[in-house]
Amino acid sequence: xxxxxxxxxxxxxxxxxxxxxxxxxxxxxxxxxxxxxxxxxxxxxxxxxxxxxxxxxxxxxxxxxxxxxxxxxxxxxxxxxxxxxxxxxxxxxxxxxxxxxxxxxxxxxxxxxxxxxxxxxxxxxxxxxxxxxxxxxxxxxxxxxxxxxxxxxxxxxxxxxxxxxxxxxxxxxxxxxxxxxxxxxxxxxxxxxxxxxxxxxxxxxxxxxxxxxxxxxxxxxxxxxxxxxxxxxxxxxxxxxxxxxxx
Amino acid sequence: xxxxxxxxxxxxxxxxxxxxxxxxxxxxxxxxxxxxxxxxxxxxxxxxxxxxxxxxxxxxxxxxxxxxxxxxxxxxxxxxxxxxxxxxxxxxxxxxxxxxxxxxxxxxxxxxxxxxxxxxxxxxxxxxxxxxxxxxxxxxxxxxxxxxxxx
Numbered sequence: 001x002x003x004x005x006x007x008x009x010x011x012x013x014x015x016x017x018x019x020x021x022x023x024x025x026x027x028x029x030x031x032x033x034x035x036x037x038x039x040x041x042x043x044x045x046x047x048x049x050x051x052x053x054x055x056x057x058x059x060x061x062x063x064x065x066x067x068x069x070x071x072x073x074x075x076x077x078x079x080x081x082x083x084x085x086x087x088x089x090x091x092x093x094x095x096x097x098x099x100x101x102x103x104x105x106x107x108x109x110x111x112x113x114x115x116x117x118x119x120x121x122x123x124x125x126x127x128x129x130x131x132x133x134x135x136x137x138x139x140x141x142x143x144x145x146x147x148x149x150x151x152x153x154x155x156x157x158x159x160x161x162x163x164x165x166x167x168x169x170x171x172x173x174x175x176x177x178x179x180x181x182x183x184x185x186x187x188x189x190x191x192x193x194x195x196x197x198x199x200x201x202x203x204x205x206x207x208x209x210x211x212x213x214x215x216x217x218x219x220x221x222x223x224x225x226x227x228x229x230x231x232x233x234x235x236x237x238x239x240x241x242x243x244x245x246x247x
Numbered sequence: 248x249x250x251x252x253x254x255x256x257x258x259x260x261x262x263x264x265x266x267x268x269x270x271x272x273x274x275x276x277x278x279x280x281x282x283x284x285x286x287x288x289x290x291x292x293x294x295x296x297x298x299x300x301x302x303x304x305x306x307x308x309x310x311x312x313x314x315x316x317x318x319x320x321x322x323x324x325x326x327x328x329x330x331x332x333x334x335x336x337x338x339x340x341x342x343x344x345x346x347x348x349x350x351x352x353x354x355x356x357x358x359x360x361x362x363x364x365x366x367x368x369x370x371x372x373x374x375x376x377x378x379x380x381x382x383x384x385x386x387x388x389x390x391x392x393x394x395x396x397x398x
Contacts, residue, residue, distance in 0.1 A: 121343075
């Protein structure tokens with residue numbers, strides 16, 4: 001018999017599965033992030049052709065920026081699955097993803113500001129990439145605000161899923177604000193993101209750290225979705241049985 | 248048609264609309280005017296005078312002059328195609344600010360001179376150790392040294 005995916009679309013069945021996955025993702029997150037950051041901080045060149053030691057903020061900055069964008073796409077994906085199939089769990093996943101996404105977007109902005117102060121000479125400038133990244137954070141905040149502004153969870157889920165979908169337009173814009181086909185046409189303060197000129201140790205430690213951030217995101221999203229499941233299914237039989245056995 | 252299929256179509260239409268919006272925003276952001284003016288635009292008179300704008304380009308080699316008595320610095324921003332604008336500033340220049348590298352200045356254009364109240368340095372996406380780029384530079388610059396003569 002093949003693995004039955006639909007079984008786990010029921011919150012009741014997903015709750016214990018998520019509980020089992022959380023420690024695995026935590027382990028992977030700590031190992032990969034720890035290894036990636038050690039590699040990045042201690043096994044990479046100290047002085048680059050242009051930048052000095054401070055370039056090492058890249059390991060946190062790039063990983064967090066990627067997660068900020070990917071988690072937004074993931075949040076929209078779960079929202080859309082929820083809209084089409086009317087599955088409770090996918091809305092809960094979207095809700096759980098939003099907080100981690102906002103967290104990552106914040107880290108990206110703060111680490112970028114510090115890096116920008118040292119290298120460019122300013123904490124902030126209204127460069128296209130920076131402005132769009134700030135809007136992404138506002139979209140996360142807007143999503144969470146809308147979620148909690150509507151009392152009925154089903155309506156809150158649907159409304160915020162639509163809002164998230166509309167905001168998705170910003171993600172490719174963030175990407176193309178520095179990577180457009182003709183670099184002379186879209187000027188920015190932020191450098192283009194290209195792997196071509198990146199030394200292999202720097203690149204690999206950056207990718208390992210990013211993978212670690214993925215695993216961390218999965219871990220905390222699953223933890224949070226377990227809380228959301230409990231909060232929303234509080235009146236069901238299985239939750240009350242669960243609390244009975246735990247007493 | 249089942250309700251689920253209807254919803255699927257609505258959602259797909261939504262996705263298409265969002266992709267379209269995204270494409271249009273990206274298009275609108277192309278064109279330097281979204282963020283800064285190039286020296287070419289300044290020389291062509293496309294830049295409003297007396298208004299705070301941004302000027303971007305390469306700092307011309309050998310053009311940076313610092314005052315002995317004041318904080319004032321002057322340099323020329325070029326696009327390497329012959330369009331040049333002189334920038335005057337009395338602000339501290341960032342660490343990465345170097346001749347031959349990109350910079351973005353914010354300020355006011357007055358009588359052909361750009362008075363910057365902020366000068367920022369751009370850096371590229373090259374993350375190569377200094378030694379490697381030094382070697383690459385050496386290999387690419389023609390040398391008059393004879394073979395056997397090492398430093």
